[in-house]
Amino acid sequence: MSVTGILLSLFASFAQTPSKDSSSYKSRKLSFEEANLVSSYYRQDGDNAAVTGGIGSEKLTDLSNSIDVRFIKWDKRSRKHSFDIEVGVDHYTSASSDQINPQTISSASHADTRIYPSLNWSVEDEKKGTTFGAGLSFSTEFDYQSAGLGLNFSKKTANRNGEFTAKGQVYLDRLKYILPVELRPGGGGGGNGDDEGEHYPTKNRNSYSGSLSYSQIINQRLQVMFIADLVYQQGYLGLPFHRVYFLDNSVNIEKLPDQRIKIPLGFRASYFLGDRVILRGFYRYYTDDWGVKAHTVNLETPIKINPFLSVSPFYRYYTQTAADYFMPYRNHKLTDEFYTSNYDLSKFNSNFYGAGFKITPPKGVFGIQRLNTLELRYGHYTRTTGMNSDIVSLHLKFK
Amino acid sequence: MKKNKIPGIFLSSFPLTLMLVLFSCTPVKEYQKSMLNDSEMVLGAKKVEKTEMSFQTYREGASGANGGKTGGGCGCN
Numbered sequence: 203m204s205v206t207g208i209l210l211s212l213f214a215s216f217a218q219t220p221s222k223d224s225s226s227y228k229s230r231k232l233s234f235e236e237a238n239l240v241s242s243y244y245r246q247d248g249d250n251a252a253v254t255g256g257i258g259s260e261k262l263t264d265l266s267n268s269i270d271v272r273f274i275k276w277d278k279r280s281r282k283h284s285f286d287i288e289v290g291v292d293h294y295t296s297a298s299s300d301q302i303n304p305q306t307i308s309s310a311s312h313a314d315t316r317i318y319p320s321l322n323w324s325v326e327d328e329k330k331g332t333t334f335g336a337g338l339s340f341s342t343e344f345d346y347q348s349a350g351l352g353l354n355f356s357k358k359t360a361n362r363n364g365e366f367t368a369k370g371q372v373y374l375d376r377l378k379y380i381l382p383v384e385l386r387p388g389g390g391g392g393g394n395g396d397d398e399g400e401h402y403p404t405k406n407r408n409s410y411s412g413s414l415s416y417s418q419i420i421n422q423r424l425q426v427m428f429i430a431d432l433v434y435q436q437g438y439l440g441l442p443f444h445r446v447y448f449l450d451n452s453v454n455i456e457k458l459p460d461q462r463i464k465i466p467l468g469f470r471a472s473y474f475l476g477d478r479v480i481l482r483g484f485y486r487y488y489t490d491d492w493g494v495k496a497h498t499v500n501l502e503t504p505i506k507i508n509p510f511l512s513v514s515p516f517y518r519y520y521t522q523t524a525a526d527y528f529m530p531y532r533n534h535k536l537t538d539e540f541y542t543s544n545y546d547l548s549k550f551n552s553n554f555y556g557a558g559f560k561i562t563p564p565k566g567v568f569g570i571q572r573l574n575t576l577e578l579r580y581g582h583y584t585r586t587t588g589m590n591s592d593i594v595s596l597h598l599k600f601k
Numbered sequence: 602m603k604k605n606k607i608p609g610i611f612l613s614s615f616p617l618t619l620m621l622v623l624f625s626c627t628p629v630k631e632y633q634k635s636m637l638n639d640s641e642m643v644l645g646a647k648k649v650e651k652t653e654m655s656f657q658t659y660r661e662g663a664s665g666a667n668g669g670k671t672g673g674g675c676g677c678n
Contacts, residue, residue, distance in 0.1 A: 238648050240648055240649060240651050240652070242651070242652035242653075244652060244656055246656075246660075264652075264656075266651075266652045266655075268651065361628050362631070363626065363628060363629055411665070413665075413666075417644055418622065418623060418626060419626070419629050419634075419637060420622065420625060420626050420627070421626070421627045421629065422627075422629050422633050422634070422636055422637065423636055423637075425637055425642065425644060426622055426644075427644040427645075428619060429666045429667070430666070431665040431666050433665060464663075464664070464665060466663065466664065466665035466666035466667075467666060468665075468666030468667060469618075470644045470645070471644075472637075472641075472642040472643070472644055474636040474637075474639065474642060480639065480641045480642060482641070482642075484667065486663070486665075486666045486667065488662075488663035488664075488665070488666070490662075490663075492662075494662040494663060496661070496662060496663035498663065504641040506641075512641060514641070520657075520661060520663075522661060522662045522663055525662060546659070546660055546661065546662060547662050552660075552661070554653075554657075558649060560641075562640075575640075577647075577648075577649045578649075579649045579650070579653075581653060583656075583660075585660070589660070591656065591660075593652060593653055593656065595649045595650070595651070595652055595653065596649070597647075597648045597649035599648075
């Protein structure tokens with residue numbers, strides 16, 4: 203049975219008769235609230251892979267599945283406790299990763315699986331309008347492990363029309379120092395053609411982020427949110443198998459500073475236009491001390507065909523300047539202090555557009571009472587560097 | 602040194618926009634929030650956008666301010 207199947211069985215065993223909407227009684231027993239299953243298939247292609255120094259195939263596929271289950275209970279002081287358990291599994295294949303060691307028939311990184319469980323708890327005091335939460339997260343794949351800890355606090359205004367939220371998050375990451383085969387001491391790859399037999403040194407990467415946001419109801423149709431983040435990263439911030447070719451055709455791995463400070467500032471607004479159309483907008487300005495400045499604009503317009511069916515076309519525009527350390531294939535000088543040919547840090551614009559389709563029938567999707575919502579979404583992404591991708595996602599909500 | 606005027610305009614107008622927004626608020630009672638409570642009105646990314654946000658974090662230099670990851674936890678930027 204798959205992980206998803208096991209988890210679905212688990213929450214089904216906790217499931218009870220849907221709780222009655224009663225303000226006079228709140229269960230102090232742990233009860234099932236909802237479960238969400240999200241599955242996605244992503245594919246991309248392009249000709250600027252960082253593994254091969256800014257040239258070569260960027261072909262990649264990723265099949266992602268995650269499930270989160272929420273349980274709730276009320277304590278003696280009528281505070282609501284929520285417990286969220288989430289498990290995600292990604293399986294990806296990457297043509298460029300196969301070039302870390304092209305001598306192997308199939309290197310360890312050409313395909314990999316990432317597993318990322320997380321646990322979150324929060325307690326909401328409706329009388330005071332406060333919520334406090336904490337969470338733990340883990341992620342593991344062949345060459346990358348991560349542990350995360352997060353805390354958050356929210357406070358509503360007296361009239362319950364505004365809410366201030368503060369969040370703090372720490373990620374402690376460790377990555378295997380896997381060099382391209384020709385740069386390894388002795389020039390050897392996995393002796394038996396299988397990199398998994400190798401013992402690699404490791405490098406650390408730590409990320410600390412703080413986030414402040416304020417949401418405000420403007421009137422019965424409009425609400426807005428302001429978000430300001432501050433992120434500090436420290437440690438090994440490149441990837442050891444990203445090649446850089448210099449003007450003289452010599453090769454090395456990318457070299458980036460061991461610190462980075464990022465400041466993203468965001469604004470969101472949702473407006474109910476008439477009876478059937480909703481406008482959801484998002485704008486973000488981003489700057490960091492590597493020289494990347496970016497603007498993101500996103501507009502989505504859910505249209506309610508009827509109370510149980512909506513269609514949501516969306517469009518996202520993104521533009522960024524290049525990092526100070528980026529140069530294309532064979533453009534870097536040997537005297538450069540830092541260097542990368544990773545096109546994710548180049549100057550480019552991107553367009554992302556598509557549509558979503560969502561049904562929430564009163565008797566459940568396909569007549570299954572507990573299957574509350576089905577949402578399907580497709581998007582196409584193009585980047586001015588030539589990279590393009592497609593993604594299709596399915597979200598099922600069980601209540 | 603590179604200069605970018607757009608952020609300056611944005612940053613200087615940010616407090617003004619915030620004040621204008623807050624002063625134009627009309628108090629809304631709980632029973633008047635039917636439209637605001639619609640699931641499509643949520644001020645944040647939807648569950649179905651989860652993987653989209655991940656690949657954008659990998660494929661773009663910028664991240665954060667959208668409720669998702671701001672760095673760390675994966676081999677992304």
